[in-house]
Each structure stands twice: as structure tokens, then as C-alpha cells.
Amino acid sequence: MSAILMPKPDQRVLDRRDAIIAGLAKLVPPAALITAEDERRAYETDALTAYRQLPLAVVLPSTTEEVAAVLAFLNAEGVKVVARGAGTSLAGGALPAEDAVVLGVSKMNRVLEVDTANRTIRVEAGVTNLGVTAAVQHLGFFYAPDPSSQLACTIAGNIGMNSGGAHCLKYGVTTNNVLGVKMVMMDGTIVEIGGEALDAAGLDLLGLIVGSEGQIGVVTEAVLRILPLAEGARPMLMGFQSAEACGACVAAIIASGIIPVAIEYMDRPAIRVCEAFAHAGYPLDVEALLIIEVEGSEEEIADLIDRITAIAAKFEPSTFKVSQSEAESAAIWKGRKSAFGAMGRIADYMCMDGTIPTGQLPRVLTGISEICAGYGLEVANIFHAGDGNLHPLVLFNANKPGELEKAEAAGADILKLCVEVGGCLTGEHGVGVEKRELMVHQFNRIDLDQQMRVKTALDPQWLLNPHKVFPLEGRPV
Amino acid sequence: MTAPLRPTSEAEIEAIVAEAVAARTPLAIEGGGTRDIGRPVQAARAVSTLGLSGVTLYEPSELVLSARAGTKLSEIEALLAGNRQRLAFEPIDWRPLLGTSGEPTIGGVTASNASGPRRIQAGAARDHLIGIRATTGRGETIKSGGRVMKNVTGYDFAKLAAGSWGTLGILTEVTYKLLPMAETETTLVYEGLDAARAVDAMTTALGTPFEVTGAAFLPGEPSRTLIRFEGFSASCGYRAGRLSDMLAAFGAPERLHDEASQSLWTAIRDVRPLGATGSDVVWRISVKPTDGPQVVARLEAEVSARTFLDWSGGLVWAAIDGPADGGAATVRTLVAMLGGHATLVRAPHGLRAALPSFQPEAPAVAAITAKIRESFDPAGVLNPGRMG
Numbered sequence: 005m006s007a008i009l010m011p012k013p014d015q016r017v018l019d020r021r022d023a024i025i026a027g028l029a030k031l032v033p034p035a036a037l038i039t040a041e042d043e044r045r046a047y048e049t050d051a052l053t054a055y056r057q058l059p060l061a062v063v064l065p066s067t068t069e070e071v072a073a074v075l076a077f078l079n080a081e082g083v084k085v086v087a088r089g090a091g092t093s094l095a096g097g098a099l100p101a102e103d104a105v106v107l108g109v110s111k112m113n114r115v116l117e118v119d120t121a122n123r124t125i126r127v128e129a130g131v132t133n134l135g136v137t138a139a140v141q142h143l144g145f146f147y148a149p150d151p152s153s154q155l156a157c158t159i160a161g162n163i164g165m166n167s168g169g170a171h172c173l174k175y176g177v178t179t180n181n182v183l184g185v186k187m188v189m190m191d192g193t194i195v196e197i198g199g200e201a202l203d204a205a206g207l208d209l210l211g212l213i214v215g216s217e218g219q220i221g222v223v224t225e226a227v228l229r230i231l232p233l234a235e236g237a238r239p240m241l242m243g244f245q246s247a248e249a250c251g252a253c254v255a256a257i258i259a260s261g262i263i264p265v266a267i268e269y270m271d272r273p274a275i276r277v278c279e280a281f282a283h284a285g286y287p288l289d290v291e292a293l294l295i296i297e298v299e300g301s302e303e304e305i306a307d308l309i310d311r312i313t314a315i316a317a318k319f320e321p322s323t324f325k326v327s328q329s330e331a332e333s334a335a336i337w338k339g340r341k342s343a344f345g346a347m348g349r350i351a352d353y354m355c356m357d358g359t360i361p362t363g364q365l366p367r368v369l370t371g372i373s374e375i376c377a378g379y380g381l382e383v384a385n386i387f388h389a390g391d392g393n394l395h396p397l398v399l400f401n402a403n404k405p406g407e408l409e410k411a412e413a414a415g416a417d418i419l420k421l422c423v424e425v426g427g428c429l430t431g432e433h434g435v436g437v438e439k440r441e442l443m444v445h446q447f448n449r450i451d452l453d454q455q456m457r458v459k460t461a462l463d464p465q466w467l468l469n470p471h472k473v474f475p476l477e478g479r480p481v
Numbered sequence: 482m483t484a485p486l487r488p489t490s491e492a493e494i495e496a497i498v499a500e501a502v503a504a505r506t507p508l509a510i511e512g513g514g515t516r517d518i519g520r521p522v523q524a525a526r527a528v529s530t531l532g533l534s535g536v537t538l539y540e541p542s543e544l545v546l547s548a549r550a551g552t553k554l555s556e557i558e559a560l561l562a563g564n565r566q567r568l569a570f571e572p573i574d575w576r577p578l579l580g581t582s583g584e585p586t587i588g589g590v591t592a593s594n595a596s597g598p599r600r601i602q603a604g605a606a607r608d609h610l611i612g613i614r615a616t617t618g619r620g621e622t623i624k625s626g627g628r629v630m631k632n633v634t635g636y637d638f639a640k641l642a643a644g645s646w647g648t649l650g651i652l653t654e655v656t657y658k659l660l661p662m663a664e665t666e667t668t669l670v671y672e673g674l675d676a677a678r679a680v681d682a683m684t685t686a687l688g689t690p691f692e693v694t695g696a697a698f699l700p701g702e703p704s705r706t707l708i709r710f711e712g713f714s715a716s717c718g719y720r721a722g723r724l725s726d727m728l729a730a731f732g733a734p735e736r737l738h739d740e741a742s743q744s745l746w747t748a749i750r751d752v753r754p755l756g757a758t759g760s761d762v763v764w765r766i767s768v769k770p771t772d773g774p775q776v777v778a779r780l781e782a783e784v785s786a787r788t789f790l791d792w793s794g795g796l797v798w799a800a801i802d803g804p805a806d807g808g809a810a811t812v813r814t815l816v817a818m819l820g821g822h823a824t825l826v827r828a829p830h831g832l833r834a835a836l837p838s839f840q841p842e843a844p845a846v847a848a849i850t851a852k853i854r855e856s857f858d859p860a861g862v863l864n865p866g867r868m869g
Contacts, residue, residue, distance in 0.1 A: 121684040122769045122795075144688070166633045177631065179640065180608050195845045200769035202600055202795050205822035205840035206868065207649075207850050208607055211640020215633045235690045255542040261565060261661035300690075301723075304716045359629040362543050391630035392543075431631035439634075446634055450621045454857070455636045461852040473635065 008096075008412075008437055010057060010471055013103035017060070017083055024083055025061050028105070031073045036111065038062035047088065047106045051153070052096035052438055054408055059086065059100035066111045068186055068194055068224040075222065076192025078105060084467045085190070087218040089161025090132065092153040094355050095436025097165055097217055101471055109160045112224055115139045124183060124200050125230050129160035129223045133167075136228060145230040148175035151432070152341050163223050166215030168432035170340065171297075173390040174265045175231065177432065179214040184227035187213065189220075190463045200227055212458070217434050218469040220462050234299035237265065239336045240309065242316055243290030243323030247271070250292035251365040253319040254389045257296070258362075260315055262308060267390035268295040268340050271369070274347070274384040274397070281346035284339030285332065287323040294389065295340055343386050344397070351382075351399040354411045358422030359431035362392040371421045372396050379414045381407075393431035394422065420445050435473045443475055456480055485511060485527035491614070491622045491653050497528055498651070499620035501862040510647035510864050512551060512586035516575045516593050519646055519838045519867040521830050530588045533653055538628065541566060545628050547612070547656040550588030557587055561659060569660040570605050571597025571750055578752045578763060579827055588652045594644030597750040598695040598709070601687060601792050607643035609657050615642055615650030618858025628656050641853070647864040649857040663711035667721045668695070668742040669734035671706040676774040679706040680794035682731045684770050687793050689727065691720035695746055696793035698773075699754045706731070709746060752798050754789045761787075761800040762807035762828045768821035770794035779815055784808040809836050816840065837869035 017024070025039050038044055039061050048056045060083070065071045078085055084104035091098045100106050112128035115135070119125070120143050127136060133154040136147035150169035151157055157167070163185065168177040175181070184198030197213065198204040213220055244250040254267055270278065270286075270293045279286040286293060298308040309326055316324065327333040339346075347353050360368050369385065376383040376398060387394040396418055400411040419429045419439065423446050429439050443452060456474055459466065466481040488494045501508050509524035512531065530551035538547035541564040548557055554572065561567050572595035574585060589595075591613070596605035603609075612626035615638075625638030642649060671682060676698060683696035686708050695709030708724065710717045725734050737745065748754060755763065768776055773794025780786035786799040786808065801808035807828050816823045822840035825833065842850060857863075 119769075119771075120688055121771050123684075123687060124769070144690075166637070168631055172631070176604070176608060177633075179637065180604055189845075189849075193845050193848075195849065196843070197846060199820045201767040201821040202792055203594070203596070203605060203767050203822075205767075205824075206842050206846070207853060208594070208640045208644050209846070209849060209853075211607060211637050211643070212853070214640075215637050232688050232690045258544060258661075259542045261664065263660065300716065301719060303719060307713065307715060359631045361540065361545070361629060363540060388631070393629075393631040426627065427629045428627050428632045428634045430634050431629070432633055434633055435635065443635065446627075447624070451623050451625070451635070454617060454619075454621070454623045455638070457856040458636060458853055461856045462849060 008055065008441070009476070010101060011476060013101060017103040021060055024081055027077050027081065028061060028063055028074065031077060032063055032065055032070050036064045036066065047091070047100060050091040050093040050096060050098040052094055052099065052436065055096050055099050055437060057100045057102055059104055059106040060102065062106040062108060064108045064111045068188060071107065071188045071222055071224050072192040072194050074107060075188050075190055079190050079192065079465070079467060082465060082467070084470055086469050087160065087164070087222045089130065089158030089164070090156045092157045092161065093165065093434065093436055094357070095430065095434045095438040097434050097436040097472060099437050107222060109158060109224065116225070118143070119200070120145060122200055123230050124227050126225065126227050127159055128225055129163070130158050133157050133159065133162055140230050144233050146233050147228055148181055148231055149178045152344060159226050159228070160223050163214050163226060164216070164218045165434035166432070168393065170266045170268055170388060173267060173388065174263055179211060181229045182210060182214055182226055183229055185210065185213060185223045186225035187221040187223045190468050198227065217436065217473050219459055219473060220468065235301045236305055237297055237299045238305050238309070238327050239295050239297040239333050240326040241286065241323060241336065242294040242296065242321045243287040244292045244319065244321055245290060247292045247369045248366045249319045250294060251362070253316050254294065255362060256315050256318065257312055258390065260311065262311060264296050264390065265299045266295065266297040267388070269293070269385070269387050269389035271385040273382065274343060274386045277346050277350060277384065278339040278343050281349070282335060282339035282342055284335040285325070286339060290322055295336055347384060347397050352402040353397040353399050354415045356394065356396045356398065356415050356418050357430045357433040358419045358427055359391070359393045360422050360425050360427035362389070364425040368394070368421060368425060372418050375417045375421070376414050379410045381411060381414055392427065416442055437472050440473060441475050449478070452478065483526065485529040487529045487532040489532040491616060494528070494616045494651055494653060495620045495622060498616055498618060498862065502618070502620060502860045505860065507862045507865045510651050512589035513553070513583040515579070515581045515583050515585045516589055517579055517581055518826050519833070520869060521834055522864050522867050528651060530586060530651065536560060537654065544659040545656065546659055547628060547654060548587050549654050550586060550652040552587050554585040554587055554590055562662070565662045566659045567662045568609060568657060569599060569603040570595065570609050571599040572606065573597050574751045587655055591643055591652055591655045592645060592647050598697060598746050598791055601696060602692065602694045607640050610639045610643050610655060611658050612656035613639045613642045613652060614654040615652045617650040618860060618863045622653060623650070626656065630658055646867050648854060648868055649863070651863065665714040665717055665739060666709060666711040666742045667717045668737040668745060669708045669721055669725055670737060671732050671734045672703040674704055674706050674731060676700070676777045676790065678731065679704065680770060680774050680790070682706055682728055683708065683793035685728065686724055689724060691724045697749050698790040698794070700789060707745065709742065749791055755787055755798055755800045759802070761802045762832065763826050764799045764801065764808065764812055764823050765826045766797040766799060766812065766816060766821065766823040768795060768797065768816065768819050772819045772821070773797055775819070776815060780808070780811065783811050806836065807832050839869045841869065
């Protein structure tokens with residue numbers, strides 16, 4: 005176990021484990037309650053696999069009412085709850101604790117209603133991100149946020165972490181695409197917030213809930229906005245001999261009034277690994293590569309490509325290639341979307357998620373190289389260039405003692421650099437357990453205290469996913 | 482009430498709030514004073530944000546702008562126009578409807594979560610607001626978000642601040658993401674549809690890939706159903722052409738371009754199609770778009786409302802003259818049945834003091850709201866009661 009500490013489990017809860025399990029058994033069917041150690045192992049970590057904690061028990065309710073009963077019981081018993089979607093969090097957002105019950109939403113996975121006239125879909129929160137699009141694609145619609153884990157990750161997790169994706173430059177992130185939720189508070193109260201109308205009454209509680217990392221309530225249903233599929237889309241590849249030229253090209257495209265649907269950036273190490281994995285046709289002789297995608301009719305796509313070509317020419321790209329077929333487009337995106345997996349085949353890595361003002365790109369890239377070199381580690385950079393959301397992958401060897409700690413230290417330095425230049429610790433993955441202790445670099449005591457007051461107001465005992473988001477020191481509970 | 486206090490720094494605001502807390506004397510918060518909506522605040526003193534003025538950051542190539550809360554919206558829009566950029570959520574100017582004067586401020590735009598016809602495509606202020614600084618009812622200045630486009634670090638208090646009408650904190654600085662101004666715009670105008678047919682046409686249009694950025698229905702002789710496109714001119718022309726082919730069953734539309742189109746949508750944004758509102762009470766009703774025609778029909782039949790529809794039917798503006806309660810019983814019952822919410826945006830002070838202007842929340846939701854508000858403003862000194 006490395007630098008991030010989990011608090012000592014509550015012995016009083018551990019001692020009452022049998023009684024707690026017996027209580028849960030009265031509330032859900034036997035198949036929905038997991039208590040055997042080998043079966044609980046499946047829930048001991050998420051995509052931040054360096055951290056593992058065997059939960060007290062796992063409960064998998066099928067209805068909102070079951071969730072309410074489980075939470076009311078655990079609230080009365082003073083037992084912590086970690087809500088879990090598919091466990092794809094890269095920030096340890098779903099990392100359990102030994103004295104906590106994992107509440108998984110995987111059995112609540114039905115699409116409840118599709119309404120194309122009002123461009124909405126109502127789903128249970130365990131539906132996968134791609135499952136939402138799959139339910140409406142034949143009708144000519146899609147669900148816009150597209151995190152790389154979209155095949156597996158759930159809407160519950162997307163709402164918890166306010167997930168983004170490659171295409172949010174045009175379509176926004178989760179918070180811009182959720183219209184309503186049904187949610188259970190820790191005391192078992194069921195609330196409905198928002199609905200099918202475009203805006204909701206009163207304070208923007210939805211805005212608070214989305215991205216609250218499972219600390220305010222457990223979302224069991226959601227009304228999401230669906231959007232009509234574009235007539236067509238086409239990616240292009242642009243390679244540059246320097247990060248500076250590449251960054252300047254992105255700024256010039258945006259300044260010209262064009263907002264492509266996606267602008268993705270990869271540096272040389274990332275290109276090499278992704279190309280070896282996906283055979284996407286990425287150039288191997290460039291320092292920086294952009295994948296730029298535009299949408300529309302054939303004519304509109306041709307027009308946008310012409311405009312972008314003219315702008316890019318000023319920055320002398322050494323490669324410029326527009327996809328010529330569906331297969332080529334798919335390969336280009338496969339390379340990008342499987343980047344994390346591809347990297348995982350050659351090394352262990354810590355995936356960072358800071359966001360910076362896009363004008364700071366060259367400075368920050370240089371800084372990242374220096375930081376990693378200082379720790380004797382390699383780094384590959386993949387990020388959403390249009391919005392400045394960086395994903396440096398700090399490579400290390402987990403079998404080598406001390407390397408994980410070094411990678412974590414390098415990661416922390418990178419995130420501090422992001423904050424220093426006017427950015428933030430996390431653009432779309434969430435704080436989770438991973439960046440909890442770094443929050444003091446972005447927020448002062450007053451900021452953090454107010455956030456924690458809201459947590460306390462809505463979950464007075466701090467039972468919902470308590471070990472995340474806020475530094476352990478200075479908590480009210 | 483004495484002249485509003487006009488602090489020029491966060492430190493001064495903090496001191497004013499601390500004093501108000503100590504003396505238990507609530508504060509009314511105001512910017513330009515153009516959006517006199519909600520329950521009239523009973524406060525001994527008013528605090529104006531007009532002393533906090535000026536753009537503090539503008540990076541056109543990064544599509545980002547920060548301004549102190551009292552900065553005039555017109556100043557920001559002029560600055561952005563110089564770089565062919567804009568706040569894409571098309572914030573409403575309430576002055577024509579409410580008969581207010583003064584200059585809308587960016588703080589007011591934020592505190593009211595302003596939006597406009599482009600809401601259906603671009604969202605509201607909350608969708609473009611990326612950072613805030615605000616002094617809470619504890620006399621402490623907090624920040625949330627920042628100046629970058631993607632940020633999930635900590636709870637999203639920027640969203641909470643948007644539409645909180647000064648009841649959680651006094652905004653001191655806000656940061657917005659920007660978008661390029663469209664090169665051109667085109668509006669298709671269909672004449673003579675009834676509300677139901679119009680909503681059918683508009684929701685169909687919004688289900689196409691042709692990126693409609695406005696969809697409104699104006700009753701009259703003849704009625705007009707309006708569908709807007711924005712972008713590069715070749716693209717606008719193409720999309721308008723494809724859509725009018727698809728909507729051939731609704732008639733042959735007239736096409737309006739540029740200024741003719743713009744002035745029409747500015748009027749819709751500012752609720753001018755209700756005409757002279759005289760002594761009417763005006764409601765803003767938000768429902769799912771396909772419920773719009775039913776709202777119109779019921780309000781016309783039961784309280785002789787004059788109405789028009791924006792957001793493809795999802796936003797009903799209704800002027801009601803006559804009932805002592807301003808039609809509240811009818812409107813609230815209807816919205817409760819359909820789902821959605823209604824805001825009493827224009828009414829005499831007496832009526833607004835007696836009735837909740839904002840949609841009453843379900844008890845469990847109201848409890849959450851109250852707890853959050855209590856955490857920001859435990860003494861209840863910031864615009865108490867304004868949201869009901």
C-alpha cells in the first residue's frame with residue numbers, strides 16, 4: 005500500500021458485521037447480498053488498482069425502494085456506504101473501506117422510457133453509458149458524454165463523477181446532459197429532482213448532485229438529454245514537429261470560429277504505443293499529433309476541412325491526413341479510445357487528469373517532462389486539446405519497490421503545476437481518493453469548509469463515500 | 482430604504498455581511514436592478530454590486546472571460562463582439578417586460594441563471610458558467626470552479642450559485658466560457674399553424690441533425706412558427722433547405738436572414754410578443770415541449786391568458802389579467818399535473834408578497850434546499866424569502 009492512507013476502520017462496525025449482514029438480508033433477496041470473502045474480492049478496487057480494501061459486504065438492490073430500505077437501515081446502524089457503478093473510476097471513487105457496505109447499482113439496468121419528441125430518455129442508473137446510446141441509435145439519436153470507458157461505465161458513475169469524454173468540446177459533459185434524477189438520501193428519503201422540462205425549479209440541486217462523487221445520495225434513475233446523430237462525421241490527423249506549433253494551431257482553429265466536435269492530442273510516446281495497438285495509421289515521425297473531428301453533411305464536412313486545412317498550413321504540419329473511409333475513421337478513434345489499455349500492456353501507469361488554460365500548453369508539457377525526468381520516470385501525454393484537459397500517463401513498474409510511490413509523487417507535482425498555471429486538479433475523472441490530499445493546493449480552508457458543510461448538511465454522519473474528495477485532516481466528522 | 486451600500490471590494494462585502502449577521506438585519510442584494518422577480522425582500526439595507534466592476538480576464542483564443550459581478554452585460558457583450566464572440570446562452574433582457582430601468586449586470590445574469598431562445602441548443606447561464614467567487618452569509622468569500630473548461634474538482638457551487646437569486650452568497654466575480662459568434666443566421670417562418678401543429682413541426686425539427694438554435698410559436702393572425710439556424714452561411718442555407726423539405730407538410734416557409742432574423746429572436750428573448758402587458762400578471766412556465774399546447778389551451782380557456790411558446794413548446798409565456806390570484810391556482814394545478822414548473826415573473830408587489838413566485842418544491846426537496854441554504858447563510862441575511 006502506498007502513500008494514500010485510509011482511516012482505521014471502525015471496530016464497533018466490524019464487531020457487528022454479522023448483525024449488519026442479518027439486517028441487510030431482511031431487506032434484499034439472497035442473491036442481492038454478497039458476503040463471502042472470495043466474492044467480495046471482486047469489489048475490493050476500481051480502475052485505480054493500486055488500492056484495495058475488502059468491503060464489509062456488497063448489496064445489489066433491484067429497485068429504488070430497496071435502495072431506500074438499505075440506506076435507512078445502514079444510516080440507523082451508522083455504517084458507511086460506498087455506491088458503485090461499474091467500478092471504472094480512475095480516481096478510486098468506488099474504492100471500498102473495510103467498515104463500509106458497497107451498494108452496487110448493476111441490477112438496476114433498465115431503460116424505462118424513450119421520448120424522441122422531447123429528446124429525453126429515462127433510465128435506471130445502472131444502465132451503461134453506451135447502453136443509453138444503444139437504446140436510441142436506431143431512432144437517430146445518441147447520448148453525448150463519451151468517456152473512454154463508455155462500454156462498461158454506468159450512468160450512476162457518470163453522474164457521480166460528472167464524466168466527460170472526447171466529444172464534450174461541442175456537446176458538454178454529464179452535467180449539461182442530465183435533466184432529472186431520482187435519488188435516495190442516506191436516511192432513506194427518496195427525492196425526485198428535475199424532470200423532462202429543460203430547466204428545474206428552485207436551487208440547481210442537479211448541478212450540485214452531478215459530480216458530488218456519491219457523497220450526497222445514491223442516484224437510482226435519471227432523465228437524460230438525447231441528441232440527434234449528425235449526418236456524418238470525419239476525423240483528420242495532423243502531425244507537428246513541436247508541441248508549440250501544435251498548440252498554436254489549436255488556438256488558431258478555435259479563434260477562427262470553428263468548434264470541432266473533438267480535438268485530441270497525443271505526444272510521441274503515446275502515438276507509438278497506440279499505433280502498435282490499433283494500427284490506426286498514426287504518423288510515427290512527429291512530436292505531436294492532433295485528431296480533429298468535424299461533423300455535418302458531406303458539403304459541411306468538406307467546407308470545415310477546407311477551413312481547418314487553410315488555418316493549419318500556417319503551422320506547417322508535417323503530416324496532414326483526412327480519413328477516407330468509415331474503417332479508417334473507426335481505426336483512428338480506436339487508437340485514441342484504447343490508449344489507456346494499450347499503454348497498460350507495456351507498463352503500469354498513473355493517469356493524471358488536470359486541466360489547464362490552453363495557452364499554457366507548451367509550458368506545462370515542458371514542466372511535465374522535467375518533473376517525470378526528475379523522478380526517473382517516462383511519461384506519455386494524451387489529452388483533450390480543445391478544452392485543456394490533460395491526461396499525462398506516468399509510467400512505472402509496479403513490481404519495482406518504490407516506483408509506485410515515485411509515480412504518485414510525480415503525478416502530484418504535475419497536478420500542482422496545473423493549478424499553478426490557473427488550471428485544476430481534475431477535469432473529468434473526479435477527486436476520489438487519489439487527489440483527496442491535493443485539494444488544499446486548489447482550495448483554501450474557507451472553500452473546503454463550505455463544501456464540507458454542504459456534505460454535513462445532507463449526510464450528517466458522513467456515511468456516504470466518506471473517505472473521498474476532502475483531505476482527511478480538518479473534517480467536521 | 483436608504484441608498485444601497487456600494488462596496489468596491491470583497492473585504493468590504495465581507496464586513497457588510499458580518500455586520501448584518503451581528504445585527505440580525507437582512508440585506509437585499511442588487512446588481513443593475515433590472516430583474517425585480519420573486520418575493521419582495523424585507524431588508525433594512527440594500528447592497529449593490531455596481532461598485533465591483535470590470536473585466537478581469539479575457540482570453541479570446543481560450544474562449545474565456547472573467548468579470549467582477551457588477552460589470553454591465555452591455556460592456557461585456559461589446560468587448561466580445563470585437564472578437565466575434567458571445568455568451569452563447571442569449572441572456573434575456575427583462576427591462577421591457579418588467580418596466581425596470583438600469584443596466585443588467587453579469588452578476589444578475591448569473592444569479593438568475595438567465596437564458597434565451599438558444600436554451601434548446603446551448604443551455605442556460607449555468608451551462609457556460611465555469612467559475613465564481615462569492616461572499617456567503619457567513620461573511621466569507623469562497624471560490625468554486627475556475628477559468629478552465631473542464632473542472633470536476635470539488636462540489637460544483639457555480640451551478641448552485643446560478644439561479645440562487647442572491648440567497649446563498651453575494652457574487653463578486655464570475656467566469657464564463659464563450660463561443661464564436663455565428664457568421665450568419667436564417668429563420669424559417671411557417672404561417673397559420675395551430676399550437677399543436679407548431680410544436681409537432683418544432684420538435685420534429687429538433688430531432689434532425691440540422692442544429693436548430695431557436696424554435697418558437699407566436700399566435701396571431703396568422704400565427705407564426707419560427708425555426709432558426711446559425712453558422713457559416715453555406716451551412717445555414719443547406720440545413721434550412723433540408724429541413725423545409727422534411728417539413729413540407731407544414732407549408733412553404735418564408736426565410737428571414739441576418740438582421741431580420743436577429744431582431745425577431747431578440748424580441749422573443751425579451752418576451753415582447755406578449756405585447757403591451759398593462760396590468761397583466763406574467764408567468765414563465767417550463768414543461769416538456771409536447772405539453773406546451775395543452776398548457777396554452779387550458780390557460781386560454783380557463784383564465785383568458787395570452788401566450789406564446791419558445792423552446793419548441795417547452796417554455797410558455799403567459800399574460801393573465803383578471804383573477805385575484807393572478808391565475809396562480811390554475812397555473813400551479815396544471816404544472817403539478819404535467820410536471821415542470823412555473824414562475825410568477827411579473828406581478829404587483831402585493832401579489833408577490835402573498836404568493837410564492839417560484840414553484841413550491843416537494844417537501845423532501847424543500848428540506849434539501851433549506852439545509853443547503855442554511856449552510857451558506859445560517860443567519861438568513863441574504864435576500865431572505867426571495868425564492869419563497
